[in-house]
Amino acid sequence: MSFDKSRSNRSNSKDPAYANKASRRREGTDAELIESLHRLDGRNYGSYKSVIGDWEYGPFSIAIDRVQADPYAPPSNCRATSTPESMGIPPELLATVDGRVAVADFLNRAFDSNMARFSHPGTVAITRPGQEILVRSAATVTDEQIEIRFQVQLPARGRTIMGHTAAAIFDRDVPDIIMESLDFTPPEAAEHLERLRAHVATYEDYQALQSALQERSLVGFVADGAVLPRRSGISELPMGEAVAFETPESLRETIDLPNAGAVSGMALRPGITVIVGGGYHGKSTLLSAIQRGVYAHIPGDGRELVATARTAMKVRAADGRSVTGVDVSPFIAHLPQGADTTSFSTENASGSTSQAASIMEAAELGSELLLLDEDTSATNLLIRDSRMRELVHAEKEPITPLVDRIGALAKDRGISTIMVMGGSGDYLDVADHVLMLDTYRCFDVTEQAAAVVGAQPRERMDEPAFPETSPRVIKPIQRKGDRPKTKVYGTETIQLDKQRIDVSDLEQIVEVGQNEAIAWALRGMLERFANDDDASLATLASKIGSRLESEGLDELTKYGARQWPAHVSMPRPIDVGAALNRYRGLNLV
Structure with a gap:
């Protein structure tokens, strides 16, 4: 041809x-x-x-x-x-x-x-x-x-x-x-055309699945037969001869899709879902598929019918990241030298403060679902067992672990959590749903977990309401004659002028083109939109996302990108806001 x-x-x-x-x-x-x-x-x-x-x-x-x-x-x-x-x-x-x-x-x-x-x-x-x-x-x-x-x-x-x-x-x-x-x-293009039709059908079904999540008040869906394991830690290609996903009967729902027809799978409901199981049995594999379910996947990927709430945010510890004016007081009551935790700023956050900040930032940006894996989390933010509570009294410990706040986060703020936890049973007390992975097979063990909790009770801490936080309003940056520099290095780093932004902990930025689009969007937010009447960080992230969706990626040329940009991909507004949160030059009103 x-x-x-x-x-x-x-x-x-x-x-x-x-x-x-x-x-x-x-x-x-x-x-x-x-x-x-x-x-x-x-x-x-x-x-x-x-x-x-x-x-x-x-x-x-x-x-x-x-x-x-x-x-x-x-x-x-x-x-x-x-x-x-x-x-x-x-x-x-x-x-x-x-x-x-x-x-x-x-x-x-x-x-x-x-x-x-x-x-x-x-x-x-x-x-x-x-x-x-x-x-x-x-x-x-x-x-x-x-x-x-x-x-x-x-x-x-x-x-x-x-x-x-x-x-x-x-x-x-x-x-x-x-x-x-x-x-x-040409006649010889018939197979090419069939592949095109299949590609369109796959995308249409994914979008219909996303609509079904909203209609049924679900935060995620994993279809029966989905292939979740990847070839390696550095490859997103499906693993050959992998165990196909099979839904526990108690969690099964059927959704009618325009092309695939009636599809059954695991419905993930709002609240707190804890994924447990032995090491190397597929816990993180399931979470990773859910994490990537904010995007559609191509035919043959194995995750075509895995869908997750679009604003789902993977939050993890990120030692050394910058934090600007974030209210982390729901998790950190006080710090040495009397630092204000209701408006916490640092150039070099610890694991616990960085993850606490990421949770609060995700909430500010409108996330409805948090995703956590204990392997990439700060242990002292996740849990504090009874013996440590006895040894170090509450008044001496500034950190309120997530296990004591996660219920209020769901009840008061409407933010669900799906987390992998293999090392602590404390989360069984607060879990609405408990999934167990056994050699990549998924089981609903919610009732068994409740029996364990009943047989081995622990003292529950009073869980105060999770507070609403005030929106942070950003100041525009003022460049002083320097030639602007906007560059990205893979999916991990953005450079704005003399500042480098480490976004390596934002795991849902999946393409370099998304990172490049985020870089230009940040410049637009900081140099143009920050002068708007409502310059709150969440509003600006939403505004830039709406502009890109309605006007297309060529909108980035208004913020300095070269005419007819060839290598940019559509980012999620929540990732644009998350990247801005990591900018060391961020100033607030």
Whole structure:
């Protein structure tokens, strides 16, 4: 299904004179672009700028928007555009927002896959998607247009243009990739079209599942047959021959989905759910799947029908993180040197103070579900057993452990918790639901846990109401003539000017593109929205999320991102707010 040159509007017209300014966009046919590149052979690298413009290839066009300054700079930015009709994409797949998002995600993946078939490594690049179906700037689809944003490494020998090689890239490699990825019209594309339909159906079912969570007042759902284990700790690919998930009968519900039909699975209800079991039996695997259930997953991932409340937040200890003006008093009553715990700030939080701050920040940002794993939590924030309470009296211990506050958090603030706990039975007293994992099989042991609690009672502490906290209002940052610097390093670090923000504990940022979008969103919040009448942190995070959802990821250009950003992915507003909470330059009114 490679590019058929007979479909192109080729022309024999001569290449325009090189007197055109480099900044001026040219227009022409693919033949004129190829001829121009041949003529550039042997010239200085900067002459590549003469091909910036829009080039018609017949069934599609290619825009060359930015040419790299030299062979060692980031690759040149290009866009391919066409129409769904000319590419044979059925209109019914584009009739809804969900359909358009899924089609765009599929085309992004097809382009990424076909690069290896039709170009040399490193020549053509596009955002590489993970296992999640996300809105990405690399591919957008409406009922009238398809747009794919990619990059091309323009070839050179030293700093001399290799024009003939560049011509081959735009005459053969790029067109073949585009047509193989986007064209569903040839008879041999039938299988390609079926995969597209399956991709859309999977995304539609996930969105329907999310709607069912809200309608049934659930915080999560794990379908029977889901494959939760991953290949390794550094891979999100499914493990081969893994034990498929099977729902305990007491927790089974059936949900009707538009494509998969009636699907049964484990309904996770509001309140406190504790996951127990022996080591290496799948407790953290289940929690990780629930944690990732805030996103849809591609067909074959195994977690396609795992859905979690969209605002679910994984909270963990993060030694050394910055905290600014957070009320941690529900967990920490006092600190040495008389630090105010109702408006706690530090440049170097401990494990317990960082996790307490993360819980309170998540509540402020509107999370309805907290996810915790004892392996990544501060032990002294989670529990304090009876012997330690006897030895260290309450008035000497500033920390009120989560076990004494988690019930009020659910009752008074409506915030549920799902947590992995293998080392302390104290949480059995407060748990509404107890799940046991045994060799990756899930059992409802709530009644057995209640029997254990009855047989081995412990003194329960009085649990005061969980307080409402005042919203924190941020001050805008004032740059003093310095050139702004916005950069990300993987999914773990954001750089704003001279400040680096460590977001490595925000485990639900799953793609580098999300981190890049968050970086530009932070700049918008701090430099533009912080002047609004309501500049509370939670309001600004919600506002930036609404802007990106309604206007698209190109909205980020208003906050300093380059025009036509190619490598950004849609973040959750709650993760944008969480990243801002970790900014050491954050100032509050």
